[in-house]
Amino acid sequence: MLFGKKLTWNPDGQHIYVTGGSTGLGLSLAILLVKSGAHVSIVARNQNKLDDALKELENHRQHPNQKLAAHSFSLDTAEESAAALEAVCKPHDGRAPDAVFACAGSSKPKFFVEMSAEEMQNGMTNGYWVQAWTAMAAAKKMVRDRTKGKIILVSSTLGYMSFVGYASYSPAKHALRGLADTLQSELMLYDIDVHIFFPPTMYTPGYEEETKTKPKITRDIESTDDGVTAEAAAVALFEGVAPRHNIFLDPLYDMAAYIIAPIWKRSVDKRVREHRAEHREYLSEAGFFS
Amino acid sequence: MFFGTSSRWNPDGQHIYVTGGSTGLGLSLAILLVERGAHVSIVARNQNKLDDALKELEKHRQHPNQKIAVRSFSLDTAGESAAALDAVCEPHDGRAPDAVFACAGSSKPKFFVEMSAEELQKGMTNGYWVQAWTAMAAAKKMVRDRTKGKIILVSSTLGYMSFIGWASYSPAKHALRGLADTLQSELMLYDIDVHIFFPPTMYTPGYEEENKTKPKITRDIESTDDGVTAEAAAVALFEGVRAGHAHITADMITTLFRASTRGVAPRHNIFLDPLYDMAAYIIAPIWKRSVDKRVREHRAEHREYLLEAGFFS
Numbered sequence: 001m002l003f004g005k006k007l008t009w010n011p012d013g014q015h016i017y018v019t020g021g022s023t024g025l026g027l028s029l030a031i032l033l034v035k036s037g038a039h040v041s042i043v044a045r046n047q048n049k050l051d052d053a054l055k056e057l058e059n060h061r062q063h064p065n066q067k068l069a070a071h072s073f074s075l076d077t078a079e080e081s082a083a084a085l086e087a088v089c090k091p092h093d094g095r096a097p098d099a100v101f102a103c104a105g106s107s108k109p110k111f112f113v114e115m116s117a118e119e120m121q122n123g124m125t126n127g128y129w130v131q132a133w134t135a136m137a138a139a140k141k142m143v144r145d146r147t148k149g150k151i152i153l154v155s156s157t158l159g160y161m162s163f164v165g166y167a168s169y170s171p172a173k174h175a176l177r178g179l180a181d182t183l184q185s186e187l188m189l190y191d192i193d194v195h196i197f198f199p200p201t202m203y204t205p206g207y208e209e210e211t212k213t214k215p216k217i218t219r220d221i222e223s224t225d226d227g228v229t230a231e232a233a234a235v236a237l238f239e240g241v242a243p244r245h246n247i248f249l250d251p252l253y254d255m256a257a258y259i260i261a262p263i264w265k266r267s268v269d270k271r272v273r274e275h276r277a278e279h280r281e282y283l284s285e286a287g288f289f290s
Numbered sequence: 291m292f293f294g295t296s297s298r299w300n301p302d303g304q305h306i307y308v309t310g311g312s313t314g315l316g317l318s319l320a321i322l323l324v325e326r327g328a329h330v331s332i333v334a335r336n337q338n339k340l341d342d343a344l345k346e347l348e349k350h351r352q353h354p355n356q357k358i359a360v361r362s363f364s365l366d367t368a369g370e371s372a373a374a375l376d377a378v379c380e381p382h383d384g385r386a387p388d389a390v391f392a393c394a395g396s397s398k399p400k401f402f403v404e405m406s407a408e409e410l411q412k413g414m415t416n417g418y419w420v421q422a423w424t425a426m427a428a429a430k431k432m433v434r435d436r437t438k439g440k441i442i443l444v445s446s447t448l449g450y451m452s453f454i455g456w457a458s459y460s461p462a463k464h465a466l467r468g469l470a471d472t473l474q475s476e477l478m479l480y481d482i483d484v485h486i487f488f489p490p491t492m493y494t495p496g497y498e499e500e501n502k503t504k505p506k507i508t509r510d511i512e513s514t515d516d517g518v519t520a521e522a523a524a525v526a527l528f529e530g531v532r533a534g535h536a537h538i539t540a541d542m543i544t545t546l547f548r549a550s551t552r553g554v555a556p557r558h559n560i561f562l563d564p565l566y567d568m569a570a571y572i573i574a575p576i577w578k579r580s581v582d583k584r585v586r587e588h589r590a591e592h593r594e595y596l597l598e599a600g601f602f603s
């Protein structure tokens with residue numbers, strides 16, 4: 001642990017359940033896991049996308065006995081998420097998976113005062129509940145089966161900080177961190193490991209979707225950040241599940257952030273304040289004051 | 291803002307709306323505000339508690355023209371929270387309040403695998419939505435009225451970190467931070483200030499309530515933390531708002547977490563904050579290691595407990 005010694009986690013022969021597995025990060029991760037010899041089950045909503053994904057996964061099959069499966073389920077509620085898990089475990093004698101990667105999620109950035117209550121609620125469903133319900137079902141099943149498994153949640157850089165435009169998304173991504181940190185402690189009772197991933201912008205279909213509603217000021221602020229491909233993100237996630245962090249690097253990162261973060265924040269605040277008049281015009285035209 | 295100069299926020303003559311204002315932190319804060327000459331409106335659910343709170347607030351009245359009001363509303367939904375806000379603004383010509391302190395909230399700590407889906411959901415309603423809906427209604431109203439107001443949310447030390455027992459509560463308290471940091475940035479578009487308070491354990495009726503379900507291991511882990519009274523917490527919150535702090539704390543432990551998980555939240559003191567951060571860098575892992583050890587040692591006993599509770603049947 002001292003000099004960044006690696007602990008290895010080897011998915012070969014394990015049953016791994018990936019939600020949101022038909023596109024983006026989930027699909028890239030599923031491909032990576034199939035290449036590593038795992039049995040992989042993916043869940044998402046759209047049957048067509050699942051069919052395409054399954055074909056793609058088959059291209060990477062390593063052994064004839066690898067079980068690759070795709071099931072269509074919504075994950076919005078506790079019941080649906082539990083049903084999805086049951087369906088996924090059925091071909092494995094009903095046993096809990098060895099690891100669950102909760103990659104499901106989407107975002108709809110928008111100005112807060114223009115959001116409806118429903119949009120605000122959907123933000124929590126699509127950012128938090130679609131993963132939390134899976135974590136709950138998986139934890140209960142792993143405990144009952146005495147499986148010393150892994151549960152991995154997927155947050156975002158916006159789970160560590162936030163700025164204009166993300167009022168329905170950032171709370172959900174922060175909530176995932178609260179859940180992960182609680183469970184990382186609590187599930188030690190059952191030898192279940194918990195990890196959480198904080199990817200930056202990932203160039204995926206999900207990204208295309210969120211760009212449709214994203215305010216221009218939000219886009220401008222983000223324009224300086226390099227995003228990553230889903231493949232690169234999947235690799236980082238996969239490798240992060242194994243090794244520990246480096247106790248020398250972390251304080252250096254911290255000191256860097258201490259200098260850099262306030263500079264970034266000051267520039268963003270300036271941009272937002274400069275946008276006030278234009279924004280008021282925009283709201284006026286949108287009928288907000290009528 | 292650097293040396294705490296310029297006009298400090300003064301509630302005298304302002305209309306302040308306090309949710310969760312009939313007990314605990316909210317009531318203590320409301321009393322403080324009435325003492326400083328503000329018009330104060332409080333909302334909570336229970337009419338009896340509201341009546342008692344009103345009597346208490348009246349004792350601290352400073353001027354005959356101070357408007358002190360209590361209204362009974364649930365804040366669980368967007369509709370109810372907006373209705374509560376409108377009701378509270380009616381005696382003020384329907385105008386938006388000058389400041390909104392969202393103190394409503396409760397917790398029900400429990401082992402995660404023993405929680406029902408409903409309990410997990412309620413944790414988010416009672417920890418996050420009861421404040422978020424108020425923030426939404428208040429922001430929209432302030433923008434329409436062109437009120438350069440303040441919105442204050444109340445999170446918890448458990449909004450900066452977490453540990454066993456808090457799976458329904460900590461996500462909600464973290465979510466409030468995500469909302470506050472987004473709005474602190476976004477509502478600059480309207481010159482609306484946003485603050486968020488991270489109190490530690492507060493010795494209030496809410497605390498009695500949460501102890502009913504709290505697992506023993508959670509209680510043991512917390513036993514070393516000093517809590518604060520609701521009055522002390524209210525003073526810290528009030529002073530933090532006056533000092534212009536985006537993130538406000540009332541105790542050293544939470545301050546260490548604030549300094550070490552700051553994200554892009556504005557710093558308080560450019561000399562002290564790094565010291566707190568370095569202290570946290572040393573202390574937090576030591577604390578965590580001791581908590582992990584305690585949890586691991588509890589495994590066998592916990593399995594017995596689940597067995598007897600019928601979990602494996």
